[in-house]
Amino acid sequence: MSDIQTTFVMVKPDGVQRGLVGEIIQRFERKGLRLVGLRGVIPSEQLAETHYEVHKERPFYPGLISFITSGPVVAMAWSGVDAISVARSIIGPTNGREAAPGTIRGDHGMDIGYNLIHGSDGEDTAVSELALWFPDGIMEWNRDIEQWIYE
Ligand code: DAT
Ligand code: MG
Numbered sequence: 001m002s003d004i005q006t007t008f009v010m011v012k013p014d015g016v017q018r019g020l021v022g023e024i025i026q027r028f029e030r031k032g033l034r035l036v037g038l039r040g041v042i043p044s045e046q047l048a049e050t051h052y053e054v055h056k057e058r059p060f061y062p063g064l065i066s067f068i069t070s071g072p073v074v075a076m077a078w079s080g081v082d083a084i085s086v087a088r089s090i091i092g093p094t095n096g097r098e099a100a101p102g103t104i105r106g107d108h109g110m111d112i113g114y115n116l117i118h119g120s121d122g123e124d125t126a127v128s129e130l131a132l133w134f135p136d137g138i139m140e141w142n143r144d145i146e147q148w149i150y151e
Helices: 013-017 021-031 045-051 061-068 083-091 104-108 123-133 144-148
Strands: 004-011 034-041 073-081 117-119
Touching: 004 021, 004 083, 004 123, 013 021, 013 061, 013 073, 021 034, 021 073, 021 083, 021 104, 034 123, 045 061, 045 123, 073 083, 083 104, 083 117
Parallel strands: none
Antiparallel strands: 004 073, 004 117, 034 073
16 A cells, blocks of 8 residues: 555635535545544634745735635645545646636636635645644544545
């Protein structure tokens, strides 16, 4: 079996405002990923700026920070084999208009900034984003149905 990874996923303020939290969580659950962290928070400027530090020179950065701090987000940690790329494929590409139907952004989004959801893009970012959003750590637990998810 390949590597078990844990990835950071966040429903952004547009997803919460539009009532898509349950729909989004259900897609990750049904896929077979294991929920190991869940937290609702209205991000502070500092939290948002640290999270999106890599984009701080981009023209869209000020708008991105005000969007992410505008209301509640739902921060999640999902675990499974290749969880980082599996989550990114469930989410779809950045621009909802270009994302394929069947992905979260493709089924629900029409915009590049208001794109509903974030997912870590690699192993290093997953580690740093999980530490940032879950400073008290994530849940350690064994799932009874694991034997029916992986051969
Ligand atoms: P992704 O969220 O697909 O990993 P990213 O890391 O390139 O995309 O950018 C982070 C977020 O910044 C993205 O989810 C939405 C926003 N963003 C990116 N490019 C943008 C653009 N050209 N205009 C407005 N917002 C943008
Ligand atoms: Mg990204």
